[in-house]
Amino acid sequence: MSEKQVGPYGLTTTQEEGDAMESRARMMIALLCVMGLGLLTAGELRAQAIAGKEVRIGAALCITGHGANVGKREAIGAQAAVDVINAEGGVNGVPLKLFIEDTASNPQEAVNVVRKLTADHKVLAIVGPHYSSEAEATFPLGNQLKIVQICVASSKPGLSAANRPYAFRNTLTEDKIGDAVVKAFKKRYNIKKAAIMTDIKDAVSKSVGTVVLPEAFKANGIEVITGTDPVTFQTNDTQFTAQITKLKAMNPDGVGLGALGPDALNIITEARRQGMTQPFMGTAPLMEGEVPQKGGKAVEGTFSGTIWDRSDDSPKSQKFKAAYEKAWQKLYTGEFTKLPDYYAVNAYDAVFMIAEAIKKKGVTNKPEDLQKDRERIMEYFSTLRTFDGVASKGFNEVGDGIKDVQVYEIKGGMWVAVKD
Amino acid sequence: MFVQQLINGLMLGSTYSLIALGYTLVLGLLEMLNIAHGDVFMFGAFLGLTLAMFGAPLYVAVIAALLGAGILSVIIERSCFRPLRKAHFLGPLLSTIAFGILLQNLATQIWGSEPLRYPQTTEIAQFRLGPVQISSIQVIILATSLLLMMGIDLFARKTRMGRAMRATSENQINASLLGIDVNRVITFTFFASGALAGVAGVLTALVYLQITPFIGIRQGLIGMVAMVIGGLGNLRGAMIGGIMIGIIEVMNDAYLTASYRDMIIFGLFFAFLVFKPEGLFGTTERRA
Numbered sequence: 001m002s003e004k005q006v007g008p009y010g011l012t013t014t015q016e017e018g019d020a021m022e023s024r025a026r027m028m029i030a031l032l033c034v035m036g037l038g039l040l041t042a043g044e045l046r047a048q049a050i051a052g053k054e055v056r057i058g059a060a061l062c063i064t065g066h067g068a069n070v071g072k073r074e075a076i077g078a079q080a081a082v083d084v085i086n087a088e089g090g091v092n093g094v095p096l097k098l099f100i101e102d103t104a105s106n107p108q109e110a111v112n113v114v115r116k117l118t119a120d121h122k123v124l125a126i127v128g129p130h131y132s133s134e135a136e137a138t139f140p141l142g143n144q145l146k147i148v149q150i151c152v153a154s155s156k157p158g159l160s161a162a163n164r165p166y167a168f169r170n171t172l173t174e175d176k177i178g179d180a181v182v183k184a185f186k187k188r189y190n191i192k193k194a195a196i197m198t199d200i201k202d203a204v205s206k207s208v209g210t211v212v213l214p215e216a217f218k219a220n221g222i223e224v225i226t227g228t229d230p231v232t233f234q235t236n237d238t239q240f241t242a243q244i245t246k247l248k249a250m251n252p253d254g255v256g257l258g259a260l261g262p263d264a265l266n267i268i269t270e271a272r273r274q275g276m277t278q279p280f281m282g283t284a285p286l287m288e289g290e291v292p293q294k295g296g297k298a299v300e301g302t303f304s305g306t307i308w309d310r311s312d313d314s315p316k317s318q319k320f321k322a323a324y325e326k327a328w329q330k331l332y333t334g335e336f337t338k339l340p341d342y343y344a345v346n347a348y349d350a351v352f353m354i355a356e357a358i359k360k361k362g363v364t365n366k367p368e369d370l371q372k373d374r375e376r377i378m379e380y381f382s383t384l385r386t387f388d389g390v391a392s393k394g395f396n397e398v399g400d401g402i403k404d405v406q407v408y409e410i411k412g413g414m415w416v417a418v419k420d
Numbered sequence: 421m422f423v424q425q426l427i428n429g430l431m432l433g434s435t436y437s438l439i440a441l442g443y444t445l446v447l448g449l450l451e452m453l454n455i456a457h458g459d460v461f462m463f464g465a466f467l468g469l470t471l472a473m474f475g476a477p478l479y480v481a482v483i484a485a486l487l488g489a490g491i492l493s494v495i496i497e498r499s500c501f502r503p504l505r506k507a508h509f510l511g512p513l514l515s516t517i518a519f520g521i522l523l524q525n526l527a528t529q530i531w532g533s534e535p536l537r538y539p540q541t542t543e544i545a546q547f548r549l550g551p552v553q554i555s556s557i558q559v560i561i562l563a564t565s566l567l568l569m570m571g572i573d574l575f576a577r578k579t580r581m582g583r584a585m586r587a588t589s590e591n592q593i594n595a596s597l598l599g600i601d602v603n604r605v606i607t608f609t610f611f612a613s614g615a616l617a618g619v620a621g622v623l624t625a626l627v628y629l630q631i632t633p634f635i636g637i638r639q640g641l642i643g644m645v646a647m648v649i650g651g652l653g654n655l656r657g658a659m660i661g662g663i664m665i666g667i668i669e670v671m672n673d674a675y676l677t678a679s680y681r682d683m684i685i686f687g688l689f690f691a692f693l694v695f696k697p698e699g700l701f702g703t704t705e706r707r708a
Contacts, residue, residue, distance in 0.1 A: 200679055232678040238628045238635070241428040242673035249421040262535065266629045273555055275546050294537055 050358070051366045054097040055090070057082070057354055058117035059347070060128035060138065060149070065105025069336040070343055071130055074152050075100050076331050077344030078127050080323035081351035091358050094365065096351070103129050110134035111141055118145045122370060124363065125150070125377050127350045130343075132156035139163035146371065148378050150353070152346035160399035168381055168395050170346045170353070172307050172403045174204065177283045178212040180405040181305035182220050182256075184418050185281045188303070188409075191253040193223040196230040197243060197267065198258030205235070208283050209258020217256065225250050235263060240270045248276050257282040261289030265299065272298040279303065288341065292410040303418070305407040308342040308391035311415045312406075316390045320348055342391060346401075349389035357381065423552050425674045426667065431558050432627060433666020434565035438620035439643030440650065440658035441572060442493075442613035448589045448653040449609050452512050456496055456520035457617055458640020462633060463523055464489035464618025465625045466531055472539050478622075482564065485618035492523075493614020494607055501606075520636070527633035535630040561623045568619060569659045572612070576655060585609055589653075645689040651699030660700065 059078045062071030079098055086095045099121040103110035110129045117123045125148040129135055132154035139159065142149045143166045151160075151169040160167045185191060194217050198209020209230055217224050231243050244267070247255060255271075257264050257280055264286045271280070281303035291299055308317070324340045357363070357380035363373040384394035385402060393402040408415040439461055446454045454460075467488040468481035476484070500519055504511040545556040576582040587595040588605045596602045624639065625631045646665050650657025665685060672681045692699060 200677065233673070234678045234681075237678065238630075238638075239432060240673075241432065241627070242425055242670040243678075245421060245424045245428055246674050249424075269629050273557065275553060275555070 050092045050094040051364055052094065055094050055355075055358060055365055056121055056123040057096055057098050057351060058121060058123035058126040058128075059098055059100045060103050060110060060113040060117060060126050060134075061100065061152075061347075062105040062130050062134075063100070063102035063332075065103075067105040067130055070153070070341070071103075071105070072332040072334075072337045073341055073344040074128070074130060074347040076324055076327045076337060077320075077340060077347035078351050079331055080320065080327040080344075081348040081355075083327055084319070084323045085352070085355050091355050096355065098351070099123055103134055105131065105134075107131075107134045107137040110138050114138045114141055114145070114147075114149065118147050122367070123147075124358065124365070124370075124373055125354045127152060127347050127354075130154070132159060135159055135167070135169070139167040142166040146378075147374050148354075148381060150350040150381075152350060153343050164399060165382060166378055168399045170350050170392055170395070170401045172401055172405065174208055174212045174283050175215065177305045177307070177405050178208065178216040179219065181281055181283060181303055181407050182213070182216040182222070184305075184407040185254060185279070185303045186220055186222060188418075189254050189279050191222055193225050193252055194254050194256055195225045195247055195250050195252035196256045196258065197226075197247060198230045198232060199235050199260065199263060200232045201235040202260055202285070205258040205260055205285050207258075208285065209256070212283065213256040213258060225252050230258075233259075233263065233267075235260065237263065237266075240267050241274075243267070244270045244274050244276065247271065248274055252278060254278050255280045257286060260285045261287060261291045264302075265289070265291045265295050268295060268302060269298045284342070287408065287415065292413050292415055295410070296413070299410050300412075302410045303407065304409075304415070305405050306342055307403045307405060308345045309406070309408060309415055310339060310341075311408075312417075314390075320345060320390045324348070345391045349387075349392035352389055353381065353384065353387055353392070353394075356387070357384075421674075425670055427552060427554060427558065429667030429670035430663060431561050431666070432670060433663035434562055434569075435620050435624045435627060435662075436639075436642050436646050436665050437569060437659045437662025438565050438616045438623070439639055440646035440662045441569065441655060442616045442620075443643050443647045444650075444653055444655055444658040445572075445585075445609050445613040445616075447647070448655075449585065449606060450501065450512075452501065452509075453644075454493075454496060454500075454516050454610075454613070455513060455640070456500070456516040456523060457493075457613070458636035458638075458643065459520040459523035459527075460489050460493050460496070460614050460636075461617040461621045461624070461639055461643075462527060462631070462636030463492055463621070464614075465621030465631045465635065466527055466536075466633075467618065468622035469536060469538055469625055469631060470531075478560065482619055482622050485622045486615045487618075489618025489621065490611040490615035493610045493617070496614075497607060497610040501610075502603075520640075524633050524636070531633065533633060535632045537630045538625045557626055561626060564619065564623060568616060572616070573655060573659075575612075581605070581608060642685070645685060647699075648689060648692050648697075649699055651701040652697075654699065654701050657699055657701035 059075055061075050082096045082098045090096060099117060101113040101117055103113050117126055127150050129138055129151060130153045135151045135154045138149060140163060143163060148166050153171055154169055155171050155173040157173060160169050196209055196213050199205035214224050231246055233243055255278060259282060264282055268280050279301050284306040286304045287306050287309060328337060357377040361376035361380045363376050381395055387394040391403055396402055407418040409418050442457055464485035468485035471481045471484050496519055500515040501512045547554045584600045584605050587600055588602055592602055642665060646661035647658050650661030669681055672684055
């Protein structure tokens with residue numbers, strides 16, 4: 001008995017059989033067995049990994065306060081994703097449940113909400129918050145609590161990079177959009193010198209007009225006639241005669257706008273009225289509020305860009321839009337939440353990413369594994385570069401979104417994607 | 421470019437003048453502010469806009485707004501001023517605030533709170549005068565408001581009704597003793613005040629490209645500032661005050677930063693109230 005040895009996996013062997021050839025064969029068999037076992041356990045994981053009656057996801061979004069409308073749209077987007085996933089059988093058969101908590105557009109409240117979602121609702125990951133100011137407070141907390149947050153709107157540079165590893169932002173900063181639009185704008189209209197007109201009240205428009213566009217113009221070899229002193233106006237101004245007279249006198253090849261859609265509409269109309277024929281361009285904020293439909297002939301040829309627009313009719317977008325409408329009826333009906341924007345898409349995609357992480361990383365959803373599960377989701381996101389969302393491809397090495405910019409122009413009363 | 425900006429200011433200011441005139445007419449007569457005046461203006465704008473959306477030409481829209489806003493103003497007199505003549509002197513003021521809010525809500529119900537745009541019924545032509553370019557819309561706005569201002573000025577000085585208005589504003593009791601139907605004069609004055617606001621509404625909708633039910637709030641305030649700068653109760657003062665503010669606003673946007681605009685206008689308002697309450701052109705004689 002003494003010469004008998006117990007090999008791997010209970011295979012008995014003797015000293016006499018121990019020549020080189022046989023030993024190699026045994027090794028092969030052993031390896032195959034290990035692999036088979038591995039496959040078997042993997043199969044078991046896929047079938048039984050998810051415990052419990054629901055998989056909990058949190059949403060820390062501004063349902064009240066000054067960001068209420070956009071926050072509600074994001075919540076609807078997230079809920080739409082949950083509904084789609086559940087209608088298709090949930091995550092490995094277990095339905096998702098979304099816990100929406102209101103940050104009131106306020107950093108302090110956002111901190112409370114993240115704590116509440118983490119400790120009370122015991123969610124696996126959090127979609128939100130919306131604002132950079134909120135994320136500045138909740139990202140460090142997320143690292144402390146070791147829970148992933150996917151911000152869906154904040155675009156302040158460096159915020160995710162400063163809060164590795166649990167902070168992610170499924171957004172694209174305006175400068176990337178600005179650069180893409182300026183390139184297409186220059187190519188189409190042969191722009192050599194441009195003027196900039198900007199809102200000085202709305203924060204995003206202001207940064208577009210004072211930072212993003214000047215840099216994008218310069219980077220593309222376009223002279224900025226207005227220099228560091230752009231023509232200014234305030235959100236919801238009622239008339240722009242003085243500004244347009246000033247712009248007209250500068251005689252630019254084209255005008256860059258740091259403006260929200262409704263203001264841009266009036267600015268361009270006034271320009272045509274004063275006989276200006278030059279083209280206008282802007283970035284994502286300009287695409288809010290039916291500029292092509294309301295502006296008619298005056299706004300034709302205006303350029304803008306975004307990561308997603310309602311006019312996009314790819315199958316994925318259509319599925320999103322249909323799901324959004326259903327969730328809208330269920331969640332927050334109202335005029336200002338009816339139509340989805342790209343923030344809602346970011347939230348929708350974020351939920352799909354979380355569901356994907358749960359499947360791919362073998363999240364167990366057992367109460368005792370909660371901490372481990374949250375870590376698995378973080379690990380999945382930190383290498384996610386090729387996600388196939390409506391308008392999301394994953395995150396770069398510092399946790400900011402990877403997305404394609406689509407440049408649009410107004411043609412025949414609609415935003416139409418600029419090809420080539 | 422300066423001359424061009426001056427014309428922009430003149431155009432904007434002339435719509436302010438029409439509103440200031442409406443305030444002044446009522447103030448001169450009753451020594452009472454009609455706070456709902458800005459909302460009468462808003463209503464006129466929507467009335468004209470609605471007709472224009474049904475394809476009516478501009479002059480029809482202007483006349484309809486003139487009549488509609490005039491009648492609305494008479495309704496305000498009947499409901500907010502006449503029943504409260506014996507009440508505390510703040511009574512009519514407060515009741516017109518309420519009436520204004522009522523009008524805003526009514527307009528929100530009828531036309532919604534989303535901004536509406538004036539349909540482009542006529543092709544805009546551009547005229548060149550040396551270095552200056554004027555569009556047909558600018559000409560229409562300027563001509564209409566200047567004509568109305570001159571009309572009101574002539575009316576108050578030369579006609580029987582104008583004389584009756586001035587007599588009533590000097591002393592109501594004496595005027596009625598002299599055979600003037602004071603109630604008729606008051607009704608007429610309110611109608612004229614509202615009519616001016618209605619026309620201003622349509623013209624402003626043309627300048628502003630779009631209107632909302634809340635457009636009357638700022639417009640009403642600016643009209644008041646114009647009246648104070650020109651001199652309370654002084655018709656010509658109100659006209660010039662309005663045009664001044666229009667020019668200040670445009671020059672600010674052209675040469676300074678947009679965020680200074682309201683600071684300058686309302687700073688001026690405050691300065692006038694404190695240091696020169698009689699305004700640029702003096703207040704008309706008041707009753708003892």
